[in-house]
Amino acid sequence: MSTPPAILPKDAAAAEGKVNVQINGKWYRFPKGTRIADACNSVGAHVPCFCYHPKLSVAGSCRMCLVEQGMPPRQAPGTTPQYGDDGYLPISWMPRAVIACANTVAENMGIRTTSKLTEEARRGVLEFLLSNHPLDCPICDQAGECKLQEYTTDYGSGTHRFTEEKTKKGKNLSIGPRVNLDQERCVLCRRCVRFMKEIAGQDVLGVVGRGTHNAIACYPGTQLDSNYSMNVVDICPVGAMTSKDFRFKMRVWFLKSTPTIDVNCGTGTNINIWTREQQVYRITPRQNDAVNSCWMPDDHRLNYKFINAPTRITTPLVKTDAGAGQRPSTWDATFNMVVEQLHRMAPSETAMICSARMTNEELYMVRALSKQLGVTKLDIVPRKGENDGMLVSEDRNPNTNGAKMILGKTGAGLANIRRGVRNNTIRFMIVLGEDLTAEAGFTAEDLAGLEYLLVVDHSENETTKAADVVLPGVTFAEKYGTMINVTGRIQRLNKAIEPIGDSMSDWEICRNLSERLGCDCVRVIACPTPMSVLDEMAQEFEPLEGITWGSIGNEGKVIMETGVTIPLIEREKAKK
Amino acid sequence: MSYVKIKRPKFSLLDKVYVVELVKGLAITMRHLVLSLLGKSRGKEDFSTKGVGVCMQFPDERWDSRLPEYYRGAPTLVRGEDGRERCVSCQLCEFICPARAITITPGEVDPTSNCQKQEKAPAKFEIDMLRCIYCGMCQEACPEQAIFLSKEYLITLTDRKQAIRDKETLYRLGGTRKGLVNKWNQYK
Amino acid sequence: MDAIINWYNDLMSNEIWFYLIHTLLKLVLMFAVILAFVVLSVWIERRVAGWIQDRPGPNRAGLPLFLLQRWGSKEKQPLKNWLQFFGIPETCWIARLCTWLRLDREIPCWGLIQPCLDGGKLFLKQETTPSYVRKFYFILAPMLVLGPPMVAAAVIPFASEVNTCYGHISMCVANLDIGPLWIFAISGLSVYGLTLAGWSSNSKFPFLGGLRATAQLISYEVSMGLSIIPLLMMFGTLNLQQIVQFQADNGWTLLPLWGEGLSWQRWAMMLPLGISFIIFVTCVFAEANRTPFDMAECETDLVAGYHAEYSSMKFASFFMGEYAAMVIGSAVVVTLFLGGWSIGFGADAALSAYSDWLAVLCQLCMFIVKLLAFIFFFVWVRWTLPRFRWDQVMKLGWLYFLEITVANIFLAAAVLYFIK
Incomplete structure (x- = not known):
């Protein structure tokens, strides 16, 4: 018993x-x-x-x-x-x-x-699903990350008993500006239908037809044009919904994914960057239930083309003679020249503009450089937009909180600098990671009137064209660093590809410049990696206390109270 | 017992002195030398060749007609009977290639092509013959029967750039294969 | 004309000028012969290796006629055009002979110019000097390998002596009284090249190769020197010219078939001399770093041995140095044991009685023939025997050869004592 x-x-x-x-x-x-x-x-x-x-x-x-x-x-x-x-x-x-x-x-x-x-x-179940499946894996972009492929390998039978003619449905249908639909590959799971209805709130997809002729389609007169439409590509378990941008670009098994964050707005959406040999092929959202759930907006997802664009600056550019054009140079020669020019500058007539798109480490090094030069006119360029009620924050700078913490600036001094340039009290300028002719409100004449303009940026723009010296920085995909998003969460950027050409991380440029300018602060010049910069910052800034690169983790850590929330996450929490 | 004891031969004193064995060895090699020079080397009758030894005088005499069916020469791309480019640029050959000789840039199918259902075709297909090791894994991996190893073995280059064979060259070398791949026509 | 002859007579009558001029001529001849033989021995090596392995070896390299076509028009210039040019009919035997000799395609050389082409290739190869080497010694090493065999060759007589109206010429660059010692001393220097190469390469395997070369050379130098003592006891001189003269008169060391050689005393000496011969030849193989003693460049253990880091002409210097050592080794063996330049059977004396110059010419030919034969033997052994193991090499050198040579000296002394 x-x-x-x-x-x-x-x-x-x-x-x-x-x-x-x-x-x-x-x-x-x-x-x-x-x-x-x-x-x-x-x-x-x-x-x-x-x-x-x-x-x-x-x-x-x-x-x-x-x-x-x-x-x-x-x-x-x-x-x-x-x-x-x-x-x-x-x-x-x-x-x-x-x-x-x-x-x-x-x-x-x-x-x-x-x-x-x-x-x-x-x-x-698999046999039924496959009875009408076209088996065009060789041309399907989903191959390699296709659930149907995986499950068939794991549980399916190796042979096909279905000898009848397969049902024909629409292939390669354009159902929106960014998404293609292949109805034959579809397994009718209706994830896309539910996503558009429940999350995106734009009920355009539905199932039409009967029996074996069931197919996903847009309702008449509508198309899948929501700013979150590409998420249906991610959640589609098979290759029915495919991205037009990634269509036939590369097979996924060649790609390496690097977990990092999006830098297009203050939300800091968690993403994976998919790369192969220095080339970025696509960006997909990474699940982080405190930041972006499983989703990301399309315009942020597609904003990666500039990384491998021909407009990237790959070598330092210098103007050696007045009136002459810029010509490529080496880092060593350029640094020596810049240091000589910076020594001649009057600090009171100098202004520095950096960007809240830079990482904390870079901003820390910018601060060190400004201290070394004795420049007090230093600010960021604020960027405001509309909150879309989902994931896109009204602050379009990804690291405004970091800039506020490290530099104590929020862009209020920008107008002063602009005025200084126009009335000629500011004759020298150092610009990092910003195009002044865009949001900052400068005109090309303002820049032309400057005596000396040093620009650190990764791509060509009006400001780099006007510069006396351009130092090639890197994009967000090529550097390590941390950023603090609108909710006060510190998150990590990871390096997906090596810096393109001769370009160098901005924090490294600032460190090297400070060192050559005679900075003797060991805490600045002895930093070998962004991780050690973070360690230095952790000792100085109260919110960062106890924070190390490892302790941040892939999902980030909340370090300050800002009172800002992300609408989509709030809705998700409310649902539970 | 984890080891096997090998039985070593017992050597007599004469063997150990080595001189006699040495002379025997010299006699063997000398016999080969003389037979070679006389054109009577063993196994010579299998090759209908002229000259010394059992060697084939390569550029003058060739083995081509005796190459086996399974001979693995330079990889080529083939067209189907219907003239369709069989390759759909699935990049499995690029993936499997152990020497990374294959580079494919995928693209949309040519709008004038006779098979729009295929959707995808290589925009560029390059094989670096300096890298290719003729292993035949591309042929094995191909799901479309589009890449085959030809019997071409004599690849002579005067320039590294010549080694890279582009899509046109590969299709020219591959020609047409019999046997319809029904995957992309209306019957499927 | 008379003035020139007078000037020539005056010049040659001056002892110093006479000495300088004939020495210089001999020197040039000597170097030319040795360098030619280095090249030739590479060809012999490859051809014989081929035959032994049932293949032809390098048989293609000829002077292709397309070179001539390039100079002239773009059209082909087949043989018949040339024949026509000289007015020779195509059916004539000359035409047929030319066709048989493949002259319609190329000037055949039976692959003889292969080593020249190889040399040209090595000249044109990219020269790489690794960044981590000790540069000075790295560059010095190949020179040290190629130099000593050339210098050692100076004492080897390649023909007998000639009496001219101006004086007496010994057909030997330096007629030293310490011939064998000179050779041992100088050729021993070449190991510095190998050692330096191994050390300066600053790399593991070359270093081991250099060490092996040093150890092996020292080990075998001892037995080599001791092994020829019975020989010297019999000859009673160290002058190589006199040694060869003795052999010419009284029968070669290993073939005493004329002169005093027919006496039973000489045949009694054959036992110690035979032992000497075997040991000496083995030691020459070891000294020349040839298979089965090429431990210093043993691919199976040491990649390429001491020259693993070398490329282009520096590598070629090692390569040539080895073949030069082989040629000199053969020359020494021929001189000491196989009668050097002597034609044998009293022919030398008969010829020189007829004409000194004719005798010298024949003797030179004889010397070259013997040299070629021994080089062939070198090659033959290489393609017969597998390489020894390193411990076997050391054991053979120190445990067997050293003891046997020492015992052999006593044996020779005893034989000499009893037969006198």
């Missing part, structure tokens, strides 16, 4: 608000209301899903996540439950599989993800 333990596991779990679930023969505890699919995935028993997405409502339409499930038999009236040695009731298994995405766990539930029944169910 078995002797159950004194405290039954069900009571122990209930005290924590949890339930006991047996998965593949082992017992685990999960909070009440956990979906079976999530429960299984969290303990390493993988459940394949097409239609289920944790951020969307449950559809349960693909049937891919079928698992074998069992519960204790219902007690006959008047009997006492017979607990086993381990304190659990015996499980009687259901003769048919259930879908893991739409059901939640319950006390003493049993789940098998590797049983014969499950395997057969999965193979059957």
Whole structure:
């Protein structure tokens, strides 16, 4: 006779608000209301899903996540439950599989993800899905990250029993300015439909036709033109929705993904940059439930072309004679020349403009440089836009909080500098990472009137064209660094490619200039990496106390209270 | 026992002095030398060749007619019977190539082509013959039967740039293959 | 005309000028012969290797006629155009002979110009000097390898002596009384080249190669010197010219078939002399770093040995130095054991009685023939024997050869004592 333990596991779990679930023969505890699919995935028993997405409502339409499930038999009236040695009731298994995405766990539930029944169910589902699938993987952009490919490799059968003619549907349909649809590849999971309805709030996609002629399509007169339309490409488990931008550019297995953050607005959307051999091919959002959930806006996603554009400045450019054009030079010669020119400058007649698009490390080094030069007229260029009520923040600078913390500036002094330039009290200028003719409000004449203009930037623009010396900096994909977003979260930028050409990280340029100008502060000139700059900053700035490169992690860390929230995240929290 | 004891031959004193064995060895090599010079080397009758030894006098005499069916020469691209470029630039050959000899720039299919359903075709397809090691893995990996190893083995270059064969050259060398790949026509 | 002859007579009558001029001529001849032989021995090596391995070896390199076509018109200039030019009919035997000799395509050289082309290639190769080497010694080393064999050759007589109206000429650049010692001393210097190459390359395998070369050379130098002592006891002189003269008169060391050589005393000496010969030849192989003793450049353990870091002509210097050492080694063996320049069977004396100059010419030819034969032997051994293991090489040198040579000296002394 078995002797159950004194405290039954069900009571122990209930005290924590949890339930006991047996998965593949082992017992685990999960909070009440956990979906079976999530429960299984969290303990390493993988459940394949097409239609289920944790951020969307449950559809349960693909049937891919079928698992074998069992519960204790219902007690006959008047009997006492017979607990086993381990304190659990015996499980009687259901003769048919259930879908893991739409059901939640319950006390003493049993789940098998590797049983014969499950395997057969999965193979059957895959066979049906593949009966009309065009099998054009060689030309499909999704190949390599396609769920259908993966599951077919894992669970599918190697042969095709379907000899009838396949259903013909539309291929290569343009359903929006940035997205292409291939109805034949579609497995009708309706993730895209749910995304557009629930997250993007632009209900343009739906399923048309009947039976085997079911297909995704836009409602008449509409098209998929939301600023979040490309997220359907990410969530599409197969190659039905493909990005027009990435179409036929590169197979995904050649690409290396680097986790980093977006620098187009103050939100600091978490992204992956996909590169191959110094070339950036695409950007996809990276899940961070505190910043961007799983999504990102299209205009930010597509704003990477300048990284490999021919307008990149790859060598230092100098004007050696007055009136002559810029010509390429070496770093050493340019540094020597710049240092000589900077020594001749009067600090009172000099202004520095840096950018809140720079990382904290770079801003720290800019501050060191300004101290070394004795320049007090220093500010950033503010950028304001409209908050789209989703992810795009009204602050279009990604590191305004960092600039405020390190330099104590928010762009208020910019007008003063502009006035100084116009009334000729400022004759020398150092500009880092900004095109003054754009948001800063300078005109080309203002710049031409300057006696000396030193510019650090990565691409050609009106300001670099007017400059006496241009030092090539790098884009966000080529450097390490940290930024503080609008909610006060410090996040890391990672280097996806090496600096293009001879270009050099801005913090390194500033450090080298300070050193050559005679800076003897070891904390500035001895910094070998951005990580050690961060360590130096952690000692100086109160919000950064205890922060190291490693402790930030891939999801960032909140270091200050700003009171700003991200609307999409707030909505997601409210839903729960 | 994790090792096997090898039985070493026992040497007599005569063997150990080595001189006799040395002379025997010299006799063997001398016999080969004389037979070579007389044109009577062993195995010579298998090659219908002239001259010393069992060597084929390469540029004058060639092995071409005896190359086996499975011979692996320079890789080439082929067209189907319908004149369609079989390659869809799936880049599997580029991926599998152990010497990284293949470089493909994918692109849209030519709008005048006879198979729009294929959608994708290489904009550029280059094989660096200085890198190619003739392993045949590209042929094996190709899902479209588009790349084949020809019997061309004599690749002589006067310039490194010549080594890079572009798409046109590869299609010219590959020619047309029999056997329809029905994947991209209306029947599918 | 008379003035020139008078001036020539005056010049040659002056002893110093006479000495200088004939020495210089011999020197030029000597160097020309040795360098030619270095090149030739490379060809011999490759051809013989080919034959032994049932292949032709380098047989293609000829002077192609397309060179001539390039100079003239773009059209081909086949043989018949040339024949026509000289008015020779195509059916004539000259035409057929030319065709048979493949003159219609190229001037055949049986691959003889292959080494020249190789040399040209090595000249044109990119010269790389690694950044981590010790530059001065790195450049010095190949010179030190090529130099000593050339200098050592100075004492080797390539023909007998001639009496001219101006004086006596010994057909040997430096007729020293310490011939063998000079050779041992100078050729021993070449190991400095290998050692320096190994050390200055500042790299692991070359260094090991250099060490091996040094150890091997020292080990075998000892046995080499000791092994010829029985020989010297018999000859009673160290002057190589006299040694060869003795062999010409009394039978070669290993072939005493005329003169005093027919006496039973000489045949009694064959035992120690035979042992001397075997050991000496083995030591020459070891000194020349030839297979089976090429431990210093053993690919299986040491990549390429001491010259792993060398390229282009510096590498070629090592290559040539090795072949030069082989040529000189052969010359020494021929001189000491195989009668040097002597034609044998009393022919030398008969010829010089007829004409000194004719004798010298024949003797020079004889010397070259013997040299070629021994070079062939070198090559033959190389393509027969596998390389020894390093410990076997050391064991052979120190445990066997040294003891045997010392015992051999006593044996020779005893034989000499009893037969006198």
